[in-house]
Amino acid sequence: MSYDVDALRAKEFPWAARGERIYLDHAATGPLPQRARDVQAEANLNRAEMWRVGFEYFWDGVVQGREHAARLLNASPEEIAITTNTSQGVNLAARALPFKAGDVVISSAGEFPANIYPWMGLEKAKGVVLELVPMKDRLPDEDALIAALDRPRVRALTVSWVSFATGAKLDLARLGAACKARGIWFVVDAIQGLGPAAMDVKACQIDILATGAQKWLLSPWGTGFAYVRRDLIPELDPPAVGWLSMPASADFTRFLDYDYAFYPDARKFEVFTAPMHDLKAMAASLGLFLELGPAAVEAHVASLADHVVTWCNSRADVRLITPVDRARRAGLLSIAVDDLAAASERLNAARVSHSVREGGIRLSPNLYNTTAELDIALAALAPR
Numbered sequence: 001m002s003y004d005v006d007a008l009r010a011k012e013f014p015w016a017a018r019g020e021r022i023y024l025d026h027a028a029t030g031p032l033p034q035r036a037r038d039v040q041a042e043a044n045l046n047r048a049e050m051w052r053v054g055f056e057y058f059w060d061g062v063v064q065g066r067e068h069a070a071r072l073l074n075a076s077p078e079e080i081a082i083t084t085n086t087s088q089g090v091n092l093a094a095r096a097l098p099f100k101a102g103d104v105v106i107s108s109a110g111e112f113p114a115n116i117y118p119w120m121g122l123e124k125a126k127g128v129v130l131e132l133v134p135m136k137d138r139l140p141d142e143d144a145l146i147a148a149l150d151r152p153r154v155r156a157l158t159v160s161w162v163s164f165a166t167g168a169k170l171d172l173a174r175l176g177a178a179c180k181a182r183g184i185w186f187v188v189d190a191i192q193g194l195g196p197a198a199m200d201v202k203a204c205q206i207d208i209l210a211t212g213a214q215k216w217l218l219s220p221w222g223t224g225f226a227y228v229r230r231d232l233i234p235e236l237d238p239p240a241v242g243w244l245s246m247p248a249s250a251d252f253t254r255f256l257d258y259d260y261a262f263y264p265d266a267r268k269f270e271v272f273t274a275p276m277h278d279l280k281a282m283a284a285s286l287g288l289f290l291e292l293g294p295a296a297v298e299a300h301v302a303s304l305a306d307h308v309v310t311w312c313n314s315r316a317d318v319r320l321i322t323p324v325d326r327a328r329r330a331g332l333l334s335i336a337v338d339d340l341a342a343a344s345e346r347l348n349a350a351r352v353s354h355s356v357r358e359g360g361i362r363l364s365p366n367l368y369n370t371t372a373e374l375d376i377a378l379a380a381l382a383p384r
């Protein structure tokens with residue numbers, strides 16, 4: 001259950017194979033594999049001269065995107081809505097789930113704002129109360145989150161799978177089971193986990209999952225998808241109503257036969273027209289994950305993360321912010337050092353792409369990175 005990383009680099013990430021850059025910033029934005037670049041370039045040409053290809057050529061990216069996303073999540077394509085980012089999926093959850101004034105939504109302190117502001121918006125619009133459970137030792141506190149579910153009028157739990165700042169990964173199966181037992185909706189922002197970690201929405205009993213594909217999934221900006229559990233779809237009213245969400249629009253010669261009746265599947269939540277050529281590229285990139293195998297990708301990224309954790313544990317001059325326990329992290333690693341700005345400068349000088357977030361240097365290796373690359377980055381991070 002592994003793959004040939006050198007061959008993968010040569011074929012899909014030739015700039016990495018040539019040593020032009022050590023790219024460890026997938027938690028910010030992922031570069032495109034060669035196959036996505038090729039698809040995008042071809043689609044751009046075809047877009048410029050539209051008559052050379054049929055509309056089906058572009059629409060195929062949408063269909064394949066739904067199918068590939070479904071396979072990555074262990075869902076069915078009917079449960080996938082194409083979106084343009086994570087926020088769209090989180091807003092879908094906040095506005096489509098049938099909340100009433102006074103209902104309570106639980107989340108964790110330390111969440112990325114994409115999973116906070118849509119719920120604050122719901123507070124203003126509907127009088128739903130967002131309660132943030134404090135972190136413990138600067139990490140999301142799973143026990144406290146579960147305890148908070150027993151507060152009065154709690155209707156939903158919404159969390160990031162993996163924290164953008166600390167890399168702490170939540171046990172979604174545990175949280176999902178706790179929600180299910182209490183009849184509480186479970187909403188997950190998966191963008192910092194999906195790709196480096198394998199997902200099973202059924203095993204985790206997730207009701208709505210939101211993700212952009214622009215980071216770990218190595219896809220263009222403006223691409224993403226949302227999962228909505230099949231049984232929930234008929235109960236939800238889309239917050240934004242798309243013309244292609246109705247079977248009545250399927251016949252392009254008869255648009256004016258209006259019929260306000262949605263598809264019975266997650267197309268109900270799509271709002272078209274979307275960036276079609278970029279969605280084709282997303283389908284190509286998701287195809288790469290499926291080809292390598294999500295479990296093999298997870299194993300590769302986990303071994304890279306282990307390498308960083310072992311290095312951090314061996315040193316007194318750095319502190320790993322990310323949990324040491326393998327089950328509690330994915331590909332995102334945050335490391336505290338004395339002088340963040342100086343460390344960041346050294347990394348830049350060594351041509352290592354990284355981020356500085358919330359008091360840590362954030363390194364986020366993906367499916368094509370190597371331990372040799374990490375060694376160069378770590379030597380730059382703490383040179384003595």
Ligand SMILES: Cc1ncc(COP(=O)(O)O)c(C=O)c1O
Pocket residue numbers: 027028085086087088112114115160162163164189191192211212
């Ligand atoms: C946890 C999390 N959610 C969402 C986003 C981005 O949201 P969107 O895809 O809507 O731009 C980020 C990006 O930094 C993130 O870290």
